[in-house]
Amino acid sequence: MKDNVIYSYPVINNSHTVAVVDDFFKSSRFPKPPCPVYYVHASEQAKSLRTVESIVRWLLEQEAGRDTLLLGIGGGIVTDLVGLTASIYKRGMPYGLVPTTLLAQVDASIGGKCGVNFDGFKNILGCFAGAEFVYIDPKLTVTLPDRQLRCGAAEMIKTFLLADAESYAAAVRCFSRGTPEPGILDTLVRRAVQIKSSIVAEDYQDRGRRHILNLGHTFAHAIEKCSDLYLHGEAVAIGISMACDESVKEGLLQPATAAAIKKDLYSVGLPTECDIPAAQLMKAILQDKKRSGDRQKFILLEDIGKPVIWERSVSA
Ligand SMILES: NC(=O)c1ccc[n+]([C@@H]2O[C@H](COP(=O)([O-])OP(=O)(O)OC[C@H]3O[C@@H](n4cnc5c(N)ncnc54)[C@H](O)[C@@H]3O)[C@@H](O)[C@H]2O)c1
Structure with missing residues (x-):
């Protein structure tokens, strides 16, 4: 990783924020977000209803409400999972995305499509649910x-x-x-x-x-x-x-x-x-x-x- 990389966060004023983060960032120099974090190991297998259920269980533990902001930090796997989870948790909670792969910055985080795979079918379960914001920092992709x-x-x-x-x-x-x-x-x-x-x-x-x-x-x-x-x-x-x-x-x-x-x-x-x-x-x-x-x-x-x-x- 380059030494001169400056990472930054969007300023979030939401009183209750929780984050789902790609587990690549567990061991990188990326600072842990200043809120409770659920780490996801990104893979097509993990882009599943099972992972959505695990995130929902964790949201309940965090006592997340319909006004809690769910932040997704990661590639397209995380942004798809976060969008779908946020759209169905308590019939919908706001979510924001910090895409960290080039693919997620130019595509997966844009346009409100989210979904998971099922029985080998790509993105077969999903919905349209727009993010409150998408924060794109091209510097985040230098470690890709x-x-x-x-x-x-x-x-x-x-x-x-x-x-x-x-x-x-x-x-x-x-x-x-x-x-x-x-x-x-x-x-x-x-x-x-x-x-x-x-x-x-x-x-x-x-x-x-x-x-x-x-x-x-x-x-x-x-x-x-x-x-x-x-x-x-x-x-x-x-x-x-x-x-x-x-x-x-x-x-x-x-x-x-x-x-x-x-x-x-x-x-x-x-x-x-x-x-x-x-x-x-x-x-x-x-x-x-x-x-x-x-x-x-x-x-x-x-x-x-x-x-x-x-x-x-x-x-x-
Ligand atoms: N919803 C949409 O509109 C849409 C559009 C295009 C693609 N997608 C979906 O996006 C998924 C692919 O997304 P992806 O290519 O971002 O894959 P990904 O989320 O699997 O990330 C790729 C890999 O990069 C790692 N990673 C993430 N950020 C990193 C960083 N900054 N530095 C180093 N490693 C990092 C992850 O841990 C993972 O191993 C597919 O499931 C695809 O279906 C969705």
Whole structure:
């Protein structure tokens, strides 16, 4: 860890605050929040109803009420768990987030979607519940392992592919050169948050326009269901590559643009293919929560910055 890192907290005036914190911070120099703390060991297995129940038990021990503020400090696992727990505890308590992974800063903590996994299905139980605040300090990510940083880059690149060709190119340049320069990373995080927030503002309940944020995710969730070799951001990068291939097959995207996007993802240090058999992936896609009858929505691209919601008939 760098010595000159200054960590900070948002100023919280709530009279009763309790925090759920990623257990990475138990042993780091990050100061313990000045309130009761419940530590979570972040993993997809821990993103479960069982963990929600444990947090609820702990909240009861803390005599948390509907006016207690639940603070979530950690990556996307913690932010998803905290959002869901806060939305159902005593029919809803306020919560605030301090995302500490790049992926959580640019994606998981933004937009009020929260959920847990169940029986191998990703995010199959969840709700929409907006945080009171999201406090983003890019310095918090300096301790992230390189592989995790690149997972955040995958979600950031996904957002730029939807809406901002210039920032897309800047992000690819930034992450292709090893460790990102802090000033550039800061600008990219702000821009990604801005784009995601504006898409969410148009369609909070995810009934239309917001679907575009799922670029690469129908494939990614199927990949994560079939294999535990890949982190979420890596599965998203492979999913984006598959979405590019599908876009070419449908005659929407120029093959050269698809090839360039895959090359860019590769240069950022992300995987662009996996060896899961196509039939196995298709079976997992058929179980996707966004499937409606025999119709499945895919987010495809016509170009960088031009997503298309493509609905197609799929059958078992
Ligand atoms: N709700 C949404 O809109 C949304 C959007 C995207 C992703 N997600 C979810 O987010 C999850 C992935 O989030 P993630 O990639 O942040 O994973 P994560 O929460 O598992 O964190 C990754 C790892 O980094 C560690 N960590 C956290 N902060 C750190 C830091 N500052 N320094 C060093 N290590 C740190 C954690 O302990 C963990 O081992 C997935 O479950 C995904 O479904 C949700």
